[in-house]
Amino acid sequence: MAALARQLHARGWMDGTAGNLSVRLPGGQALITASGRSKGELTAADIVQMHAESGLPTRCPGPPLSAEASIHAALYRAFPDCGAVVHAHPPHTTAVAALAAEAGAVTFTDFEIIKGLGATSVVQVPVFTNWAEVPRIAAEISQRLTDRQGPPVLLIAHHGATAWGATLDEARNRLESLEALCQLHLLTDQR
Numbered sequence: 001m002a003a004l005a006r007q008l009h010a011r012g013w014m015d016g017t018a019g020n021l022s023v024r025l026p027g028g029q030a031l032i033t034a035s036g037r038s039k040g041e042l043t044a045a046d047i048v049q050m051h052a053e054s055g056l057p058t059r060c061p062g063p064p065l066s067a068e069a070s071i072h073a074a075l076y077r078a079f080p081d082c083g084a085v086v087h088a089h090p091p092h093t094t095a096v097a098a099l100a101a102e103a104g105a106v107t108f109t110d111f112e113i114i115k116g117l118g119a120t121s122v123v124q125v126p127v128f129t130n131w132a133e134v135p136r137i138a139a140e141i142s143q144r145l146t147d148r149q150g151p152p153v154l155l156i157a158h159h160g161a162t163a164w165g166a167t168l169d170e171a172r173n174r175l176e177s178l179e180a181l182c183q184l185h186l187l188t189d190q191r
């Protein structure tokens, strides 16, 4: 987790203390990054255990869980095969998420990199409102992401993106595909 966070921080996708990562453990637990830490300098002390599907800490007191733990938990509840979640603020993705705030979804077509999101020629990515109360975002994700056919990524308007997969590597690859797609979307002026 620390190695991936360092990599994404170096790419400028986790500036400041932005971003969070989690992995599901056997037995209903998960490991998640602590809140407010530089994701370029994580150590074992910055990784916290939580109940995967509730997002509540397994040990108190302890370092605070990521402020977005409820979003990770919503994804673990919705997708039993989800083993890892990566949230970051990649620049092109975040710009597209801002432009698509009102629409509530953004549709990507034709670019080959769509296949990185499991689609063939068209993919519609949901855009959620960036409510100040993160559990409200998580609740809307739980309501809306009931379709297992949708892509394994979501956008949060004016904020960033969250990707998930069976493993951290798979979630990272999906986030990379989304950022490449958003860059192409902007370069070809498809707003």
Ligand SMILES: CSCCC(=O)C(=O)COP(=O)(O)O
Pocket: 016, 017, 018, 019, 020, 033, 034, 035, 036, 037, 065, 066, 067, 068, 087
């Ligand atoms: C400084 S970025 C604001 C919070 C955020 O969007 C984020 O991704 C990091 O939150 P965390 O609580 O996981 O550090």
Ligand SMILES: [Zn+2]
Pocket: 018, 019, 087, 088, 089, 159, 160
């Ligand atoms: Zn964020």
